[in-house]
Amino acid sequence: MAPNIRKSHPLLKMINSSLIDLPTPSNISAWWNFGSLLAVCLATQILTGLLLAMHYTADTSLAFSSVAHTCRNVQYGWLIRNLHANGASFFFICIFLHIGRGLYYGSYLYKETWNTGVILLLTLMATAFVGYVLPWGQMS
Numbered sequence: 001m002a003p004n005i006r007k008s009h010p011l012l013k014m015i016n017s018s019l020i021d022l023p024t025p026s027n028i029s030a031w032w033n034f035g036s037l038l039a040v041c042l043a044t045q046i047l048t049g050l051l052l053a054m055h056y057t058a059d060t061s062l063a064f065s066s067v068a069h070t071c072r073n074v075q076y077g078w079l080i081r082n083l084h085a086n087g088a089s090f091f092f093i094c095i096f097l098h099i100g101r102g103l104y105y106g107s108y109l110y111k112e113t114w115n116t117g118v119i120l121l122l123t124l125m126a127t128a129f130v131g132y133v134l135p136w137g138q139m140s
Contacts, residue, residue: 031105034098041091048084049131056134063136088128095121 006012055074057066070077108114
């Protein structure tokens with residue numbers, strides 16, 4: 001019988017050992033998925049943010065019109081902008097659920113990990129504020 005390629009190929013073996021055949025405790029619940037969902041949300045936010053940045057003009061008199069140009073004239077620009085805006089909301093929902101899970105299960109007892117999470121949360125909030133102000137519209 002041929003060897004299983006995901007256990008013999010070096011790159012696939014690394015992915016297999018860290019994602020597929022990862023040993024997990026039997027009492028794990030769905031609440032532990034939010035860390036992975038945060039990684040997916042972050043990757044989506046970075047990708048859509050880079051795509052939006054290609055058409056953004058960083059000038060106070062042109063910022064709003066560049067966002068309007070992206071939504072109206074760029075192919076699927078409206079979709080990318082809405083994915084980015086709604087993705088930010090979903091990202092914060094996942095953040096709050098992730099923090100809630102950490103509080104419920106006592107993850108705050110691990111000081112270094114908890115402090116790193118607090119620093120990441122403050123950085124995320126500052127980044128979200130800057131991202132909210134960038135369109136330079138009435139709400140920002």
